[in-house]
Amino acid sequence: MNTKTSMPDGANTRGRSVALVHDYLLVMRGAERAFATIADCFSDAPIYTLLFDRRVTAPYFDSRQVTTSYLQHLRVGQHGFRRLLPFFPRAIEHLPLQNHDIVVSSSSAFAHGVRPGDGATHICYCHSPFRYAHFEREQTIAETPSALRPVMSRVLTRIGQWDLAAADRVDHYIANSEVTRRRIADYYGRESTVVHPPVDVERFHPTQPEGFFLIVTELVPHKRVELALQAARCAGKHVKVVGSGPDRQRLKAKFHDTAQFLGRVSDFELNGLYSRAQALLVPNIEEFGMGMVEAQAAGRPVLAVDAGGAQEIVASGETGQLVPVGDGDAFAEAMLEIDFEAFDRDLLIASAARFSASSFREKLVDRVACLTRGTVARPRP
Numbered sequence: 001m002n003t004k005t006s007m008p009d010g011a012n013t014r015g016r017s018v019a020l021v022h023d024y025l026l027v028m029r030g031a032e033r034a035f036a037t038i039a040d041c042f043s044d045a046p047i048y049t050l051l052f053d054r055r056v057t058a059p060y061f062d063s064r065q066v067t068t069s070y071l072q073h074l075r076v077g078q079h080g081f082r083r084l085l086p087f088f089p090r091a092i093e094h095l096p097l098q099n100h101d102i103v104v105s106s107s108s109a110f111a112h113g114v115r116p117g118d119g120a121t122h123i124c125y126c127h128s129p130f131r132y133a134h135f136e137r138e139q140t141i142a143e144t145p146s147a148l149r150p151v152m153s154r155v156l157t158r159i160g161q162w163d164l165a166a167a168d169r170v171d172h173y174i175a176n177s178e179v180t181r182r183r184i185a186d187y188y189g190r191e192s193t194v195v196h197p198p199v200d201v202e203r204f205h206p207t208q209p210e211g212f213f214l215i216v217t218e219l220v221p222h223k224r225v226e227l228a229l230q231a232a233r234c235a236g237k238h239v240k241v242v243g244s245g246p247d248r249q250r251l252k253a254k255f256h257d258t259a260q261f262l263g264r265v266s267d268f269e270l271n272g273l274y275s276r277a278q279a280l281l282v283p284n285i286e287e288f289g290m291g292m293v294e295a296q297a298a299g300r301p302v303l304a305v306d307a308g309g310a311q312e313i314v315a316s317g318e319t320g321q322l323v324p325v326g327d328g329d330a331f332a333e334a335m336l337e338i339d340f341e342a343f344d345r346d347l348l349i350a351s352a353a354r355f356s357a358s359s360f361r362e363k364l365v366d367r368v369a370c371l372t373r374g375t376v377a378r379p380r381p
Helices: 030-041 070-074 081-093 137-142 146-169 178-188 225-235 248-254 267-276 290-297 328-337 345-353 357-372
Strands: 018-022 047-049 066-068 102-107 121-126 172-175 192-194 212-216 238-242 259-263 280-282 302-305 320-323
Touching: 018 030, 030 102, 030 290, 030 357, 070 081, 081 146, 102 357, 121 357, 137 146, 146 178, 172 178, 172 357, 178 192, 212 225, 212 267, 212 290, 225 238, 225 248, 225 328, 238 267, 248 259, 267 290, 280 290, 290 302, 290 345, 302 328, 320 328
Parallel strands: 018 047, 018 102, 047 066, 102 121, 121 172, 172 192, 212 238, 212 280, 238 259, 280 302, 302 320
Antiparallel strands: none
């Protein structure tokens, strides 16, 4: 867990009430870890979220005041929260933020839709515009059981319309990567600056690699894990898969000969897996991809698609290898022909250091200071 860092006087929050918002706190993956570091920057700020599981997120928010939406009483966890999709827009709008002067939201779906009071400044750290309502809408509908597709289409249409209106209420956007910055411009028509998310690079320690490749991700179709596992089967390579999700059982049944599915593991276990892997496999386009930084911090290269966050993290041929998007043959060829143990460990660790938590805190604090110094929030639609 990161050391708490209070906002300095230059951040222009003295005497002003700050609130923090995240979509839901039900797991501790990349976006949640980034939010934990944001929370470290505002050590006295209350936290608001749709759903919260203190047991799963411990110890990150143990000492914090956390206010949840009225949906919390349904006791829905990570495995069932998607069923509440149609109800999240209204619930996020009803979080009681009216008495705060500055709101910093961390959003990949709904958090940017909060309604602060008049005169408040709302800054959104955006991990991505809501993918299911925009750039993965058709894929989401296609993966829905056929009888439910008309209903899902209507739900996503309504959420998409709400999402665009919500974006117009935000005062300032900060993007987590260049691809997110472009999507904010394309879908919301809004400008933003990039502050790459934080990675606790100091917790990793290199060791001697072994013969397996590693995948660390949520097991959902858009992560394209099947492409990487099929490539590994063709190359005769073994893969360890960390993560869970609705696609786990199907993938486990199909690739039991190629992959070992470990589910969710502790940070200690994950550190060891990173450092012993030949390389981390990233077959999908990531908005950023904190796992790629974690692998480099552990002294291991990355084999990823040449798009999205990988282009900001991986120098092809130096800290990993980039291959064309959707090209399983290129993945298999790289796994067969590249000597992943030949990559310079010191160069990998130095590459990861660019995305340290301390660097993130400094940049975020500076950006919030710039956006709140002497400004008057614009009228909200």
